[in-house]
Amino acid sequence: xxxxxxxxxxxxxxxxxxxxxxxxxxxxxxxxxxxxxxxxxxxxxxxxxxxxxxxxxxxxxxxxxxxxxxxxxxxxxxxxxxxxxxxxxxxxxxxxxxxxxxxxxxxxxxxxxxxxxxxxxxxxxxxxxxxxxxxxxxxxxxxxxxxxxxxxxxxxxxxxxxxxxxxxxxxxxx
Amino acid sequence: xxxxxxxxxxxxxxxxxxxxxxxxxxxxxxxxxxxxxxxxxxxxxxxxxxxxxxxxxxxxxxxxxxxxxxxxxxxxxxxxxxxxxxxxxxxxxxxxxxxxxxxxxxxxxxxxxxxxxxxxxxxxxxxxxxxxxxxxxxxx
Amino acid sequence: xxxxxxxxxxxxxxxxxxxxxxxxxxxxxxxxxxxxxxxxxxxxxxxxxxxxxxxxxxxxxxxxxxxxxxxxxxxxxxxxxxxxxxxxxxxxxxxxxxxxxxxxxxxxxxxxxxxxxxxxxxxxxxxxxxxxxxxxxxxxxxxxxxxxxxxxxxxxxxxxxxxxxxxxxxxxxxxxxxxxxxxxxxxxxxxxxxxxxxxxxxxxxxxxxxxxxxxxxxxxxxxxxxxxxxxxxxxxxxxxxxxxxxxxxxxxxxxxxxxxxxxxxxxxxxxxxxxxxxxxxxxxxxxxxxxxxxxxxxxxxxxxxxxxxxxxxxxxxxxxxxxxxxxxxxxxxxxxxxxxxxxxxxxxxxxxxxxxxxxxxxxxxxxxxxxxxxxxxxxxxxxxxxxxxxxxxxxxxxxxxxxxxxxxxxxxxxxxxxxxxxxxxxxxxxxxxxxxxxxxxxxxxxxxxxxxxxxxxxxxxxxxxxxxxxxxxxxxxxxxxxxxxxxxxxxxxxxxxxxxxxxxxxxxxxxxxxxxxxxxxxxxxxxxxxxxxxxxxxxxxxxxxxxxxxxxxxxxxxxxxxxxxxxxxxxxxxxxxxxxxxxxxxxxxxxxxxxxxxxxxxxxxxxxxxxxxxxxxxxxxxxxxxxxxxxxxxxxxxxxxxxxxxxxx
Numbered sequence: 001x002x003x004x005x006x007x008x009x010x011x012x013x014x015x016x017x018x019x020x021x022x023x024x025x026x027x028x029x030x031x032x033x034x035x036x037x038x039x040x041x042x043x044x045x046x047x048x049x050x051x052x053x054x055x056x057x058x059x060x061x062x063x064x065x066x067x068x069x070x071x072x073x074x075x076x077x078x079x080x081x082x083x084x085x086x087x088x089x090x091x092x093x094x095x096x097x098x099x100x101x102x103x104x105x106x107x108x109x110x111x112x113x114x115x116x117x118x119x120x121x122x123x124x125x126x127x128x129x130x131x132x133x134x135x136x137x138x139x140x141x142x143x144x145x146x147x148x149x150x151x152x153x154x155x156x157x158x159x160x161x162x163x164x165x166x167x168x169x170x171x172x173x174x
Numbered sequence: 175x176x177x178x179x180x181x182x183x184x185x186x187x188x189x190x191x192x193x194x195x196x197x198x199x200x201x202x203x204x205x206x207x208x209x210x211x212x213x214x215x216x217x218x219x220x221x222x223x224x225x226x227x228x229x230x231x232x233x234x235x236x237x238x239x240x241x242x243x244x245x246x247x248x249x250x251x252x253x254x255x256x257x258x259x260x261x262x263x264x265x266x267x268x269x270x271x272x273x274x275x276x277x278x279x280x281x282x283x284x285x286x287x288x289x290x291x292x293x294x295x296x297x298x299x300x301x302x303x304x305x306x307x308x309x310x311x312x313x314x
Numbered sequence: 315x316x317x318x319x320x321x322x323x324x325x326x327x328x329x330x331x332x333x334x335x336x337x338x339x340x341x342x343x344x345x346x347x348x349x350x351x352x353x354x355x356x357x358x359x360x361x362x363x364x365x366x367x368x369x370x371x372x373x374x375x376x377x378x379x380x381x382x383x384x385x386x387x388x389x390x391x392x393x394x395x396x397x398x399x400x401x402x403x404x405x406x407x408x409x410x411x412x413x414x415x416x417x418x419x420x421x422x423x424x425x426x427x428x429x430x431x432x433x434x435x436x437x438x439x440x441x442x443x444x445x446x447x448x449x450x451x452x453x454x455x456x457x458x459x460x461x462x463x464x465x466x467x468x469x470x471x472x473x474x475x476x477x478x479x480x481x482x483x484x485x486x487x488x489x490x491x492x493x494x495x496x497x498x499x500x501x502x503x504x505x506x507x508x509x510x511x512x513x514x515x516x517x518x519x520x521x522x523x524x525x526x527x528x529x530x531x532x533x534x535x536x537x538x539x540x541x542x543x544x545x546x547x548x549x550x551x552x553x554x555x556x557x558x559x560x561x562x563x564x565x566x567x568x569x570x571x572x573x574x575x576x577x578x579x580x581x582x583x584x585x586x587x588x589x590x591x592x593x594x595x596x597x598x599x600x601x602x603x604x605x606x607x608x609x610x611x612x613x614x615x616x617x618x619x620x621x622x623x624x625x626x627x628x629x630x631x632x633x634x635x636x637x638x639x640x641x642x643x644x645x646x647x648x649x650x651x652x653x654x655x656x657x658x659x660x661x662x663x664x665x666x667x668x669x670x671x672x673x674x675x676x677x678x679x680x681x682x683x684x685x686x687x688x689x690x691x692x693x694x695x696x697x698x699x700x701x702x703x704x705x706x707x708x709x710x711x712x713x714x715x716x717x718x719x720x721x722x723x724x725x726x727x728x729x730x731x732x733x734x735x736x737x738x739x740x741x742x743x744x745x746x747x748x749x750x751x752x753x754x755x756x757x758x759x760x761x762x763x764x765x766x767x768x769x770x771x772x773x774x775x776x777x778x779x780x781x782x783x784x785x786x787x788x789x790x791x792x793x794x795x796x797x798x799x800x801x802x803x804x805x806x807x808x809x810x811x812x813x814x815x816x817x818x819x820x821x822x823x824x825x826x827x828x829x830x831x832x833x834x835x836x837x838x839x840x841x842x843x844x845x846x847x848x849x850x851x852x853x854x855x856x857x858x859x860x861x862x863x864x865x866x867x868x869x870x871x872x873x874x875x876x877x878x879x880x881x882x883x884x885x886x887x888x889x890x891x892x893x894x895x896x897x898x899x900x901x902x903x904x905x906x907x908x909x910x911x912x913x914x915x916x917x918x919x920x921x922x923x924x925x926x927x928x929x930x931x932x933x934x935x936x937x938x939x940x941x942x943x944x945x946x947x948x949x950x951x952x953x954x955x956x957x958x959x960x961x962x963x
Contacts, residue, residue, distance in 0.1 A: 005647050008591065009640040012598070015684070016633050022611045022687055023625050031225050031695070034269050101196045101238060126199035127242035134267035136225035136239070203820050203900060203909050216818070221701045229556050229612075231699070234549040236883070236900075274699025281694045288681050289706050292674045296710075299670055300658075 033134030045122025338441020361422025496528025504593030537925030765810025791938030798931025805924025
């Protein structure tokens with residue numbers, strides 16, 4: 001039974017190996033949605049801004065891939081991603097916004113200051129759609145195909161480098 | 175990249191400071207009228223992870239998203255849904271991460287196998303140390 | 315200048331630690347080298363110098379010397395003095411310095427007074443102590459220099475995390491470090507004894523006060539940490555099975571097992587290798603805990619000073635210390651004789667049972683804490699929380715608690731069932747009756763029900779060892795055990811009662827309006843702005859009463875700190891003998907009503923009173939042990955195998 005004396009050392013080596021490996025890994029704080037590849041749920045959101053219609057499931061089922069952008073006027077990274085969403089819009093992408101816990105006047109002010117790339121903006125006051133599609137933060141951008149199926153989730157703000165990637169994903173969803 | 179991530183983390187944390195004037199969801203800070211339903215909701219909320227927090231349940235967090243999740247849980251309970259069905263609904267969207275209550279599955283079986291093994295080991299150690307000893311102890 | 319003096323002292327300490335290590339190691343090889351005589355003095359001087367370095371750090375914090383980086387990043391000239399001082403250890407570098415300082419002082423103390431062990435074992439122990447300390451000095455000097463200067467002095471400090479600006483929390487981390495240090499001393503003794511194969515009852519006696527001391531501090535640390543989370547996080551929870559909480563619980567579990575197995579070794583010369591193993595495990599748990607907390611590889615609500623680079627350094631130290639000790643264990647333990655044998659139905663038998671159960675609980679906590687880390691390596695994210703730890707832990711805790719009720723009544727070597735029939739029947743009857751009463755009159759789930767019933771049984775059982783004895787002649791250490799075991803019962807009762815009977819009310823109340831929770835009437839008089847030294851707040855004035863009682867004022871606050879900017883909720887508590895009323899002020903709704911969170915938590919305070927009792931029991935045990943050891947040394951030496959009366963506990 002002498003080998004049992006080595007057991008603690010072996011267990012400890014396992015711990016050190018695991019801990020050492022995890023230290024070298026970047027800490028991933030993002031919770032990925034498990035809804036990628038699944039259809040959007042039925043929803044119908046009232047308009048969040050005066051000059052844009054609200055959003056519903058039917059809007060995503062017209063055969064054309066779109067972006068679903070979860071954002072809010074109180075969210076700072078959303079300011080950073082605004083110009084890049086604008087670029088996507090210029091390239092012909094239809095972006096549907098969902099404003100989380102937001103007031104119409106705040107939404108209007110944000111769109112005045114930072115531009116309005118959205119074709120539609122629905123208001124989600126209780127994060128209902130956000131929870132439905134497995135999104136855990138603001139901002140997040142989902143690629144939805146023409147049948148309303150979620151194809152890709154982008155967590156965090158859209159950067160300049162993400163624009164071609166999103167274009168690519170939209171192309172794939174066609 | 176690491177610096178970007180840190181910056182991102184800071185920015186994500188900012189909404190707490192930015193004025194977020196919209197009142198919380200109706201059932202985020204309001205209990206259900208039926209005490210039985212509220213108890214069921216409370217029990218479930220204590221075992222769901224707040225996705226925007228550092229290791230807290232949605233029952234212990236002031237994060238707006240935790241509030242929205244509480245609203246979701248309470249309104250579903252109110253509508254007569256089974257707590258485990260609600261948990262399953264969230265797990266389908268966020269994975270096992272959202273639930274503090276691991277169920278036996280292909281990824282979690284060691285959590286349950288190890289205690290069983292420990293139990294067997296404990297039994298073995300006690301039997302060996304005591305069972306054998308007691309006779310020898312008699313002789314001494 | 316002062317900072318440089320502190321750094322110089324650290325370098326000297328490191329040099330002395332090297333001397334201690336080399337001298338002690340050489341002494342092992344050729345019996346007694348030239349350097350061997352220097353080992354004790356080196357340890358003493360090292361203790362003094364480390365203390366000096368820490369005083370220098372306190373000083374630069376006291377005068378808010380903003381040219382020191384640590385001060386600039388963690389302090390603020392407007393902070394109250396007590397929080398300036400506590401800021402010295404409320405950060406990674408300072409806390410590491412505090413830790414190594416206490417460790418060096420402990421090393422100095424054993425070098426100065428401990429004369430009971432063979433000199434060779436002492437030298438090996440001090441060499442191990444020097445080895446451990448050396449790692450910490452290297453860590454401080456190479457990667458976490460607390461005395462680092464800024465190229466240009468800062469204009470103003472960045473302040474201390476407001477959550478840490480709390481008197482309880484100012485002293486909570488040091489308490490844990492004191493505990494860790496105690497375990498590091500026990501570790502050094504274990505390694506020393508292992509190296510010289512001198513695993514004797516004398517070794518257990520020498521080690522025991524350090525284990526007891528560590529255990530007292532860990533108990534206090536966990537109790538304080540739990541109370542802090544309870545009133546500071548603002549949701550009334552007192553234990554979350556959060557990784558950081560688990561990190562503090564694991565060394566406690568190991569220390570609890572260690573002090574009981576050390577008792578067996580001291581009294582009966584049994585469990586030799588097991589005690590050594592626990593000595594190594596207990597210290598590894600404190601290092602593993604520190605690693606988990608500091609490296610940030612696990613997410614926690616309590617995490618502070620997180621940095622992967624520090625994580626790698628701590629992991630390296632951990633590997634050297636624990637890997638080294640376990641390797642020595644694997645090589646040497648086989649050649650250490652098993653020790654005396656005993657019957658199952660005996661004091662030793664009960665203590666072995668307790669040890670095995672504690673180790674199993676430790677294993678489960680460790681598994682549950684590390685498991686998410688393991689699955690993450692395979693890109694699967696899981697969460698392990700209370701619904702796992704509570705029932706799985708209970709499987710092992712409940713049998714352990716039941717044996718804890720009977721164990722102290724058993725005699726060493728062996729006992730008869732007849733002698734203990736009545737106490738056991740009494741305890742079982744109490745548990746059954748209380749369990750039935752709760753079942754009939756309360757709507758309670760299984761675990762709290764068992765908790766209440768077992769707590770009642772244990773509360774009585776704890777005092778049974780005093781039955782039929784002249785209370786004046788009962789050794790102090792026995793009193794310590796009785797108090798500590800009673801404390802476990804008290805704490806368990808508080809936990810079960812809080813879980814089973816808490817009443818909660820979330821309400822939106824306008825000024826002048828009132829609410830009810832349980833038997834309590836709550837009237838919101840007003841919500842007013844108030845200002846503190848470095849915060850402003852909204853304060854609710856609540857008048858709270860129960861029955862015909864005169865209304866009492868409680869004032870929960872929502873605080874805004876401005877250096878650094880952060881919001882905290884300051885809950886307000888109203889303590890009664892049978893529980894606590896807990897109030898939190900939330901946001902104002904658009905209609906002008908205020909969000910209030912109100913709880914009535916019956917007997918919740920017993921959780922922490924129990925913790926204090928456990929610690930008090932530990933203090934009694936230390937006093938009793940040290941006193942009897944001193945007497946023993948004064949010449950009342952008893953012969954081997956004839957355990958004197960003071961070992962009966």
